[in-house]
Amino acid sequence: MSKPAILTVDDDPMVSAAITRDLRERYGKDYRVLGATSGAEALSVLDRLALRDQPVALIVTDQRMPVMTGIEFLERAQPQAPTAKQLLLTAYADTDAAIRAINDVGLDHYLLKPWDPPEERLYPVVDDLLEDWRRAHPSPTSDLRVVGHRWSESAHATKTFLARNHVPYRWVDIEEGEEGERLRQAAGASVEDLPLVLVPDGATLRCPSSMELADGLGLRTRAEQPLYDVCIVGGGPAGLASAVYAASEGLQTVIVEREAPGGQAGQSAAIENYLGFPRGLSGSDLTQRAVAQVVRFGAEMVVARDVTGLEQRGPVRAVLLDGQGEIEARSVIVTTGVSYRRLGAAEVDEFTGRGVYYGATASEAIQVAGEEVFLIGAANSAGQAALNLSRHAAHVTVLVRGSDIRSSMSQYLVDRILAAENITVRHRTEVVSARGDGHLESLTLRDRDSGEFEEVATSWLFVFIGAVPRTEWLGELVARDDKGFVLTGPEMLHAVDGAWTQPRGPFALETSLPGVFAAGDVRLDSMKRVASAVGEGAMAVHFVHRYLATI
Missing domain, CATH: 3.40.30.10 (Glutaredoxin)
Structure with a gap:
């Protein structure tokens, strides 16, 4: 395959030559760097690249150009280079337009001119954009x-x-x-x-x-040390944050994940309300960045191992693994998050993995190209999935049991869903059964108000409902509510008589078993947002330090 292209656009010939030169010096070995001095010329370049089947990795364009502004050019360029990352060069006076372009044309980043020195102001931004593009388009x-x-x-x-x-x-x-x-x-x-x-x-x-x-594949499935300062169970945002802070502060750290790092957030096509990322970032991107930090600070990550039990062995806590093996640590942080609740209808669940899917990775959207898709759920994860699927599907129908999607979904998602031409939201509607020969072919829907039934043809149903915590492995040692959510700190004292027997009071995120902490969605009354999970994961490490100082 020929080298992917980087296209620069600026109506000032000197500026165009300068940005092209700077990018060619840094990236010319791996990318073909091309320059244009107008939007029309740049569109012609994109036509030629398309005819040669040459991918475009990045478009860098100035905003203030005559005839066609940078934002107008990016809007026209999207059909020709739909996967290209977009970087807008702009003056301070145009920042409002650049921010609007994040929503209007999917702008990835804007950069104030001048970009000198490029080593400090240009290359770090371009490095990030190209790395994101490479991950989405592996060789x-x-x-x-x-x-x-x-x-x-x-x-x-x-x-x-x-x-x-x-x-x-x-x-x-x-x-x-x-x-x-x-x-x-x-x-x-x-x-x-x-x-x-x-x-x-x-x-x-x-x-x-x-x-x-x-x-x-050579992934690590076994812990290497006989004893750790902290064992983190669960590799979602809370667990990854705990691992970063624990390892960076010198604690011998291991994190155990039964599937893959990222948890439910790792499957999100876009996390748009995470502080510091105005364009948003995918769950996959956030996870990869976090895992790189975990590894950099020296924490071990064990994947594809399910945790089956917890034992107290004097000052040590033992985490038991499926099959064979265990991990001993002086403290434990439980960050196992929650799973999507099953529909419970046998006629539906028999098609799991064959048309019915609980959750969805961002990459699965391509598989539904041109098809009718149904989705159940009214939380943010469902909203993001609906928007991602709608980019490829002919039509997406969102089924909501309640009467108003606004009661459980962030407003920015509601606005985009209601504005999408190929998304329909059906309130007070539920799936009661499914049919198919070898895979899903149709669903039976029921109107919860009228009781009327309707059969619809589809091969795709994505389910994003409820929250079931993964805590059964904690046994009798750790107090939980009747739904399985872990009780921590003062709430645990009030909820369960005699759950705490130590002379000191429990730390804020500490469970009924001293030295075992909980953070993120698995904890009762947690906020169920990525940012709060990250915050709790970091805060848990603070309490681990305080606990370790007492033993």
Whole structure:
């Protein structure tokens, strides 16, 4: 594949030459840097690149240009370079227009002119944008291949595990074309062995479990130290924040995640209300940045291991793992978050992984191109998923049990959903059953007010309802409410008589078992937002330090 392009646009020839020169010096080895001195010329360049099937990674344009402003150019350029990152060069007086462009044309970043010195003002911004683009467009030569059936629950689980662990792969459908069948026969595999995971320079994996996938890909699945200062259970935003702060402050830290880092937030197509990111960022991007920090500070990360129990061994807490193994630590932070609640209708759940999906990774939106999609849920996660799916689907119908989506979803999402031409919100509506031959083909809906039933044709249902905490493994040692949410601090004292037996009072995020803390969505009365989970994860480390000083 030819090198991806970086296109610069500025009507001043000297400025155009300068920005092109600076970008070429830094990125010319890996990118083809092209310059244009007008919006019209730049659109012609994009036409030529499209004809050559050459990808465009980044467009850098000045705002103040005659005939066509930078924002107007970016709007016209989107059909020709829909995946390109967009950087607007602007004067201070134009910052309001640049901020509006974040919503209007999906602007990724704006930069005040001049950009000198580029090492301080230009390159860090461009580095981030290009890194985001590379992650979304990995080199096909490095991809592993997954061979399987489109409507296979195990294939869906495999693809989800790879996507959430940021492992690039190429999907080969056994029923489309000859490649899939050829690869199956070459591997000497039966249909029951599907999906196959063909690892470059590695063994062929046959219908692998998450543990087998992780081992086959070289991911860490076992802890290395006999004793840690803190063991963090759960790799969502709260757990990752705890790991960053604990490891950076010198605590011997290990984090255990049963699936992949990021939790529910890691699956979000866009987190737009997180402080410091006016354009928003994807859950995948936030997770990758956080994992890089965790590794940088020396914390261990163990993936694909489910936690099955907790034991008190004097001053040590033992976290028991599925299969074999355990991790001993002087303190534990529980950040296991919540799972989406199942619909409970057998006729629906039998299609799980074959048309019915609980949650959705951002990458799954491409699979629904041109199709009718249904989605259940009224929280922010459902709203973000609906917007992401609507970029590819012919139509998205959001089913809401309540009478007003505004009561549970942030206003900025409500406004965008109601304005979208291919999204319909149906209130007071629920799914009662499903039909299909091998995969989902139709749903039966019920109007909760009239009681009337309606059958709709679809192969896609995404479910974002309820919040079920992952706390059964805590057993009798840690007090929880009747729904399984962990009680902490003063709330725990008021809720359960005799739950706390220490002479000192419990720390704010401490559970009924001294030295075990809880943060994020798993904790009773938590805010259920990414920012609050990150804050609680960091705060838990403060209390870990105070606890360790007492033993």
